[in-house]
Amino acid sequence: MNPFEYTRAGSIPEAVVAVSGEPNACFVAGGTNLIDLWKYDLTHPDRLVDVNGLNTDKPVTERPDGGVRLSAFATNATTAWHPIIETRYPLLSKAIGAGASGQIRNMATNGGNLLQRTRCYYFYEPQAPCNKRTPGSGCGALTGYNRIHAILGQSDSCIAVFPSDMCVALAALKVVVQVSGPQGDRVIPFSEFHRLPGDHPEQDNTLQPGELITAIDLPEEGFAQNYSYLKLRDRHSYAFALVSVATGLILEGDRIQEARIALGGVAHKPWRIPEAEGFLIGKPATRESFAGAADILLEGAKGYAHNSFKIDLAKRAIIRNGLMALSPDTQLPGARPSA
Numbered sequence: 001m002n003p004f005e006y007t008r009a010g011s012i013p014e015a016v017v018a019v020s021g022e023p024n025a026c027f028v029a030g031g032t033n034l035i036d037l038w039k040y041d042l043t044h045p046d047r048l049v050d051v052n053g054l055n056t057d058k059p060v061t062e063r064p065d066g067g068v069r070l071s072a073f074a075t076n077a078t079t080a081w082h083p084i085i086e087t088r089y090p091l092l093s094k095a096i097g098a099g100a101s102g103q104i105r106n107m108a109t110n111g112g113n114l115l116q117r118t119r120c121y122y123f124y125e126p127q128a129p130c131n132k133r134t135p136g137s138g139c140g141a142l143t144g145y146n147r148i149h150a151i152l153g154q155s156d157s158c159i160a161v162f163p164s165d166m167c168v169a170l171a172a173l174k175v176v177v178q179v180s181g182p183q184g185d186r187v188i189p190f191s192e193f194h195r196l197p198g199d200h201p202e203q204d205n206t207l208q209p210g211e212l213i214t215a216i217d218l219p220e221e222g223f224a225q226n227y228s229y230l231k232l233r234d235r236h237s238y239a240f241a242l243v244s245v246a247t248g249l250i251l252e253g254d255r256i257q258e259a260r261i262a263l264g265g266v267a268h269k270p271w272r273i274p275e276a277e278g279f280l281i282g283k284p285a286t287r288e289s290f291a292g293a294a295d296i297l298l299e300g301a302k303g304y305a306h307n308s309f310k311i312d313l314a315k316r317a318i319i320r321n322g323l324m325a326l327s328p329d330t331q332l333p334g335a336r337p338s339a
């Protein structure tokens, strides 16, 4: 029996106050990750502060600076199929549609997606060593079964990967995250939101205790003409990425004027190397150019007993996705519900 208190927040300040000063309180949104973690005995909140229903009348709003604000409390489904997102940010729409299942996307929120935890098998197994779950206990994946694990940015403490699809597109789009907390409001650039494991793999991100994600701000440029999201996985649906790639391009003739590439399934956070994007500027949009960018993105990649295949897979995925971004109309349709 795990007694807990439940409260539904009526506003953002009310939600922040309700978790403040209570170390074992947490927010609950769709609950699609939190409740699983609870069932696995990985979390034991004393107080749940329900943030569903906040700002849901404004899931997606156009801002005066030309960008777009996503409510953190809007569901993944509402966001992906919103006309503004489908037309101006189809890369994001595709990436969200590639994740989970229709039922889960109907429950899961944008804020919760950023905070979902790893799918590393050792994290979920209480008998196994896991520095992310129990700091100081070791990492079972380093010498164990590590097929789904990291090839970039890992440490001797942790080789888990961050499993989100949505966040790979957000990394490519270079968004910022709006948060509200006991010390006030602040803005976190997306590249600084998630952490590499280092010596503290128990910390997935840079949120401070009690901080609530309130919105995600997309820049004006959505790469709506030339984009692609490619997710490679063991099963065609309802499976996490072994490797995923989000690519956005701006072309002038056959030359690349601007490029964004982010990888998922390969590191503790969405993986982006600005030098790889800089390398593409002014180059023709060819297999050779994307291969050059892939070499920069994958520099220093290291595999383990069961996941070395990911290095070559990622390189081929970056090249293929770059070429797919040249003609996005030929891509498979997303998993849009019929009603």
Ligand SMILES: Cc1cc2nc3c(=O)[nH]c(=O)nc-3n(C[C@H](O)[C@H](O)[C@H](O)COP(=O)(O)OP(=O)(O)OC[C@H]3O[C@@H](n4cnc5c(N)ncnc54)[C@H](O)[C@@H]3O)c2cc1C
Pocket: 026, 027, 028, 029, 030, 031, 032, 033, 034, 035, 036, 051, 072, 073, 098, 099, 100, 101, 104, 107, 108, 109, 110, 111, 112, 113, 114, 115, 116, 163, 164, 165, 166, 211, 212, 213, 214, 238, 239, 240, 241
């Ligand atoms: C079977 C299954 C398959 C899945 N497959 C995929 C997949 O292929 N790709 C993919 O990307 N995802 C996948 N997911 C993960 C899913 O996308 C996440 O579980 C979901 O996005 C989490 O959102 P939520 O609103 O349910 O969060 P919750 O479970 O409610 O919360 C998750 C965490 O975020 C915190 N939180 C929630 N909202 C806020 C906020 N606004 N501010 C601060 N803290 C907050 C909670 O306290 C909790 O710690 C899958 C999930 C399941 C169960």
